[in-house]
Amino acid sequence: MIPILMYHLIDIPPAKGAYLRGASVHPARFESQMKWLHRFGYRGLSMRDLLPYLRGEKRGKVVGLTFDDGYVNVMQNALPVLNQMGFTATNYIVTGELGGANYWAQPKGAMHADLMTIDHVRQWHAAGHEIGSHTVEHVYMDRVSEIDALRQLTESKNVLESLIQAEVESFCYPFGAEAPGVRKLVQQAGYSNATATFTGLANKTDDFFALPRISIIRSTHPVRFMQKCFTQLEENKRRKLVKY
Ligand SMILES: [Zn+2]
Numbered sequence: 727m728i729p730i731l732m733y734h735l736i737d738i739p740p741a742k743g744a745y746l747r748g749a750s751v752h753p754a755r756f757e758s759q760m761k762w763l764h765r766f767g768y769r770g771l772s773m774r775d776l777l778p779y780l781r782g783e784k785r786g787k788v789v790g791l792t793f794d795d796g797y798v799n800v801m802q803n804a805l806p807v808l809n810q811m812g813f814t815a816t817n818y819i820v821t822g823e824l825g826g827a828n829y830w831a832q833p834k835g836a837m838h839a840d841l842m843t844i845d846h847v848r849q850w851h852a853a854g855h856e857i858g859s860h861t862v863e864h865v866y867m868d869r870v871s872e873i874d875a876l877r878q879l880t881e882s883k884n885v886l887e888s889l890i891q892a893e894v895e896s897f898c899y900p901f902g903a904e905a906p907g908v909r910k911l912v913q914q915a916g917y918s919n920a921t922a923t924f925t926g927l928a929n930k931t932d933d934f935f936a937l938p939r940i941s942i943i944r945s946t947h948p949v950r951f952m953q954k955c956f957t958q959l960e961e962n963k964r965r966k967l968v969k970y
């Protein structure tokens with residue numbers, strides 16, 4: 727059983743009541759979480775690096791590290807920590823908003839947060855981390871037409887691949903919105919894996935096109951962090967859906 731951690735923003739959390747406040751992990755807390763993993767002998771890996779462990783081809787103390795949306799604050803506050811620890815991580819990019827902002831979340835009351843530029847994407851990749859796709863427009867993949875769903879998958883993949891000159895094989899469903907038909911399209915578009923927002927530890931019997939994750943939020947304290955990652959909590963078994 728392998729935890730795949732889901733992060734969004736690594737920044738000082740916004741004021742109470744703001745949407746995404748819960749999804750903002752303080753930089754100091756993020757650093758301490760990575761240090762805890764390191765201290766316990768775990769290695770943080772991007773989805774690409776994690777796949778052999780998920781398939782059971784490799785064994786070791788590993789944890790998947792994923793960041794949704796491609797926030798600039800992840801570049802600023804998480805990247806140096808990851809590099810220092812020798813960890814790798816996947817950053818899921820919304821290609822229609824390169825150098826833009828989280829406009830899809832603002833009508834829900836989220837604060838403005840800048841998204842990575844083309845240069846940031848290249849820097850992330852050049853540092854040995856993985857770039858994944860999070861669609862072109864951060865859409866609900868279970869609500870768009872099949873043609874649009876395929877476009878969201880292939881266009882974002884092509885754009886990212888041409889930017890980094892490397893294969894993009896990992897996908898993440900915006901808002902965790904997926905369905906059996908959508909999973910097939912992800913596979914058809916040439917991805918090797920996709921993460922969803924079901925809570926739970928991942929294992930090789932899971933559908934690799936809807937992998938569960940462990941959501942790490944603002945209020946996740948250190949002991950709770952380790953419990954969430956490494957124990958089969960009731961909440962991990964229930965596989966409830968988190969909607970970001
Ligand atoms: Zn997202």
